[in-house]
Amino acid sequence: MNLSTLKARAQQLKQHTLTVYFAARDPRTPFFVRVLAVLVAAYALSPIDLIPDFIPVIGYLDDIVIIPLGLAAVVRLTPPAVLASARAQAQQTASRPVSYSAAVFVVVVWLAVGWLIIRWVINAART
Structure with a gap:
């Protein structure tokens, strides 16, 4: 895996995260999907992990598995119209200059x- 592949995957993860953020804020999103989105975000930002990060390899493995699976679950459970709108908002936000x-x-x-x-x-x- 080279640097350009890692950059592309990081950009894709950023795009999915923004999509989930905008989908969770949309009133058309079902309540349980919103709760799942908040839980995934809370776990991603929380200093408390299932397996502490100081344990070599395994410590980061739970973050590498749980967070993308949670994002994927939110994306799959979100209604298609809401998801399309959220993706458009995420695309627009990601393309803004820094x-x-x-x-x-x-x-x-x-x-x-x-x-x-x-x-x-x-x-x-x-x-």
């Missing part, structure tokens, strides 16, 4: 706020 200057600005602001908080805590501890 503003790296805005990202740098946000990071700089957060670093400045963090520095001010640390400085305030240190000054409060001295008094």
Whole structure:
């Protein structure tokens, strides 16, 4: 597996994730599909795993299997009209340009706020 294949698969996973996100927000999506989408997203973002990630190979295996299976289940259970609409929204969102200057600005602001908080805590501890 080469780098271009990995990039293509990562882009495809991003596309599926956005599709599931938009499908879950659509009011035409059945309630249980919405719940499944939230559970898959929560598991993907949760620091708690079935098998801890520090265990070599097996630790990441549950993430590699469970998350794509959950995404696939949500896609299969979503009504076709909702899925088509969600795919169109995901395609439009993924094709938007990324503003790296805005990202740098946000990071700089957060670093400045963090520095001010640390400085305030240190000054409060001295008094």
